[in-house]
Amino acid sequence: MKADAATRAAELSGSAVAGDRLALARLLTAVENHSDVAEAALRRLYPTAGRAHLVGITGPPGSGKSTLVAALIAEVRKAGRTVAVIAVDPSSPITGGALLGDRVRMQAYAGDDGVFIRSMASRGHAGGLAPTSTAAAAVLDAAGFDLILVETVGTGQSEVEVAAMADTTVVLEAPEMGDEVQAIKAGLLEVADLVVVNKGDKPGAQRTAAQLRAMLVASPPRAVDPAVGPGGVPAGTPGGDDPARPRPKRPDVLITTAATGEGVPELLAALDRHRSVGRAGESSGARLARAEAHVWAIVTDRMRARLHDASHAAATASLLTEVAEHRLDPYSAADRLLDEVGEG
């Protein structure tokens, strides 16, 4: 089995790097499935990756992400560079896809070898979405794409983390969005290297950009958690391993109209500028965060596999049942599981 996987991985990686798009698509499927082929392929390809500029693009529903990505593809191609897109789709792997409208439009590039587009479901990734998309980006990077765009809907923790793990994170906004969206926005802004107000031809675009600039200048050092319960006390520090940490530099705010292409050349120039600045040191933070998420996902996968393998499965199941029935607390159960694994 393992030897077969290695052979298959060697074949697929060789073909993918040589430009075979079908082999590349199959490798990405292997990555999504965490298969042995993916592991063997990544072991081969990883050392040849690290050259591409990984750009995360996120924003609330309705901010025009897909349209902007399409415009950015056109701009990148005009400059003679190649681009791959990982579109993280909030639909489910079970009920099937949706949001196909704009994606189908991107099919216009199906005949162009300098463009590769891949959708990835946002749910059902064992070990998390961020490690899976990081692995997929490494494959596309090894396959030689200059720019890799990871597009996510910035409304959930994992989606934001994915975008935040890029070398450059672009947060998209649109003029005059509702109140609840506004709230989501606040969380998004923290991870932004660049903020883009899209739909620049709509009334209110300039005002929205001005408000965002003001928000970013004001950016308070730390506000408290809105504890609403009687006697609620402010929540404490967020987890130290949150990859969505605030960026050190205040992001620029640009205005684009993706539908007409206005502002898109300026956006590409800003991406390039951020990358060259980042290379001097800052982006290594994002690269370390990415490496940590990826390695950590593999460590936990291996641990989980050990706990569920033939020699431990029964003990694990019985401990979890005890916890589910409140006969044992979860800390004691965790300690016993760690002992199990240590012995095994």
Added chain:
Amino acid sequence: MKADAATRAAELSGSAVAGDRLALARLLTAVENHSDVAEAALRRLYPTAGRAHLVGITGPPGSGKSTLVAALIAEVRKAGRTVAVIAVDPSSPITGGALLGDRVRMQAYAGDDGVFIRSMASRGHAGGLAPTSTAAAAVLDAAGFDLILVETVGTGQSEVEVAAMADTTVVLEAPEMGDEVQAIKAGLLEVADLVVVNKGDKPGAQRTAAQLRAMLVASPPRAVDPAVGPGGVPAGTPGGDDPARPRPKRPDVLITTAATGEGVPELLAALDRHRSVGRAGESSGARLARAEAHVWAIVTDRMRARLHDASHAAATASLLTEVAEHRLDPYSAADRLLDEVGEG
């Protein structure tokens, strides 16, 4: 330190169980911070929990979750039962809260000891949102609340997981929502035990309910992932450990108008019914999933702590740097880290 934490935990748990709301709020803060006090308190309280009915309520922005939760609180109180709410807020712990509108309305219950409301930021939880909210629910359960409502915005993976981990998961919809929301909905429906069309006084409510019933009856066994890339192949099976697994029974569809209270007594009755059915066996699946997520989060916390402790931190940092610089692949790094921990 540890002894101090145990003493403090004993004090706070004792007071919280005796009805001291400030102590309860402090315990929940400890849980959010993953402090030693939280661990000691949960070790004490966990075996006394397991009595409450844990209900997850999720739905897209604009479906009226907070209003429905407020109406449900009123209904539960009318029946002489007590209720606690964990409102998972998509705002950030850094930039500060938002979405306060409806939450502030809930302050109306501040004088009522049978109601307890707590907001929890959706980001910044080391180890994930689901384990943290599960731990918080266990504390509220031990404190004696009959019903615990966990309210999340159902737009991100972690938020959906949180709601799906409840004994009973309610998915809220509103008539005539946009296309992108529609897509999110498809993913949500899979985790529903009950589907509620809120804003029942709006035109289209009956039609939306009928459409949802049709969707649920049609519910295809499994559709493929929308791979849009040239040569894209359908993605494979989702992770086997996805807690957001489809429920075995087809959910009922109810209509409510939370603003006027219409349909809310029927919703409470449906919740009670689902619970009594669930007790016969089905809900144990949700309880096992909750136990597993909780225990697993503690296992990984402990592992991570070991990798970053004094004796391993330098080796860990150097391995991650090698991966970030693509001098080492992440699988080899993971294997070396696991060896490290095994030896330590």
